[in-house]
Amino acid sequence: xxxATSLFDLxxxxxxxxxxxxxERPYRAGQIFSWVYQKQERTFDSMTNLSTxxxxxxxxxxSISPPQVVGQKAxxxxxxxxxxxxxxxxxxxxxxxxxxxxxTLCISSQTxxxxxxxxxxxxKRGPGxxxxxxxxxxxxxxxxxxxxxxxxxTNVVFMGMGEPLDNLENVLKAVRILYDDHGYRFSxxxxxxxTCGLIPGIKRLGSEEEVSLAVSLNxxxxxxxxxxxxxxxxxxxxxxxxxxxQYPMRRRRRITFExxxxxxxxxxxxxxxxxxxxxxxxxxKVNLIAFNPFPGAGFERxxxxxxxxxxxxxxERGVSAMVRQSKGSDILAACGQLAGVKRNHEGRLHG
Numbered sequence: 001x002x003x004a005t006s007l008f009d010l011x012x013x014x015x016x017x018x019x020x021x022x023x024e025r026p027y028r029a030g031q032i033f034s035w036v037y038q039k040q041e042r043t044f045d046s047m048t049n050l051s052t053x054x055x056x057x058x059x060x061x062x063s064i065s066p067p068q069v070v071g072q073k074a075x076x077x078x079x080x081x082x083x084x085x086x087x088x089x090x091x092x093x094x095x096x097x098x099x100x101x102x103x104t105l106c107i108s109s110q111t112x113x114x115x116x117x118x119x120x121x122x123x124k125r126g127p128g129x130x131x132x133x134x135x136x137x138x139x140x141x142x143x144x145x146x147x148x149x150x151x152x153x154t155n156v157v158f159m160g161m162g163e164p165l166d167n168l169e170n171v172l173k174a175v176r177i178l179y180d181d182h183g184y185r186f187s188x189x190x191x192x193x194x195t196c197g198l199i200p201g202i203k204r205l206g207s208e209e210e211v212s213l214a215v216s217l218n219x220x221x222x223x224x225x226x227x228x229x230x231x232x233x234x235x236x237x238x239x240x241x242x243x244x245x246q247y248p249m250r251r252r253r254r255i256t257f258e259x260x261x262x263x264x265x266x267x268x269x270x271x272x273x274x275x276x277x278x279x280x281x282x283x284x285k286v287n288l289i290a291f292n293p294f295p296g297a298g299f300e301r302x303x304x305x306x307x308x309x310x311x312x313x314x315x316e317r318g319v320s321a322m323v324r325q326s327k328g329s330d331i332l333a334a335c336g337q338l339a340g341v342k343r344n345h346e347g348r349l350h351g
Contacts, residue, residue: 018061105139
């Protein structure tokens with residue numbers, strides 16, 4: 001018997017086509033979206049504004065089953081790392097970050113990553129498979145289901161496992177589902193896609209969908225960046241920056257540059273000066289992140305004073321720079337620490 005189609009894999013337009021084929025009016029798709037995404041219903045039986053025969057037909061053809069949360073770890077700062085089991089029994093990690101009055105969710109787009117960045121634990125897994133749109137949207141649904149009534153995920157960042165622009169088809173589809181005004185109603189300001197710098201993907205993303213763009217930079221010269229991020233050998237800084245100069249943005253929008261500070265590697269005053277020159281003419285803001293250690297990384301975290309000195313140097317040169325305080329580092333849930341390995345969670349589950 002063929003597997004039922006996951007509702008999390010369908011845009012509202014695609015769902016409208018399905019319900020039309022079932023003899024119902026297209027507007028029913030919006031009603032179903034509202035039940036699933038706004039009211040968090042996970043069975044068709046509860047959808048009382050739909051007829052019983054229609055609900056039975058839906059249950060035979062569609063499923064509402066997000067990935068299963070099979071492990072959680074809680075940080076002292078309130079951050080939660082969730083391990084999710086996918087349909088083929090692969091695992092990915094998502095991170096729920098409590099903010100003032102809302103939650104940000106960091107989601108994964110692949111089960112591994114092929115780019116080998118030396119400051120990222122996911123890279124140690126090597127290449128993995130792309131997640132389907134249903135597994136990306138399903139992460140949001142599964143994590144939302146773990147929150148208390150009245151709590152909502154308000155921001156989604158594609159900064160978990162994988163390179164989102166290596167899986168652009170599924171990422172774009174997932175973003176469109178997340179934006180739907182009958183669903184989660186995320187605005188483009190509330191969804192951020194991060195990339196290590198894949199130029200073709202950046203160009204296509206900018207032409208097809210409006211999202212907040214974040215670029216993992218980590219160095220202002222090709223030699224250092226290539227050592228930290230092998231992707232730079234294929235897409236060197238000059239070409240990357242030129243593509244970003246052409247990235248379409250509304251007024252008052254800026255590209256976010258993520259810059260992980262490594263002691264003695266990219267944290268000198270000269271590095272700050274080079275970064276300010278590199279970003280000249282780009283509407284940019286820089287998130288400075290002190291390196292989050294993981295086993296076998298081979299890098300050290302700079303002192304808080306050195307981080308602040310780097311920030312001050314950038315600001316003196318007209319660059320908008322913020323120090324981003326990493327959350328969840330005590331449970332390997334901070335930037336660069338996700339691995340999706342089941343043994344990281346077994347036997348240490350936290351509510």
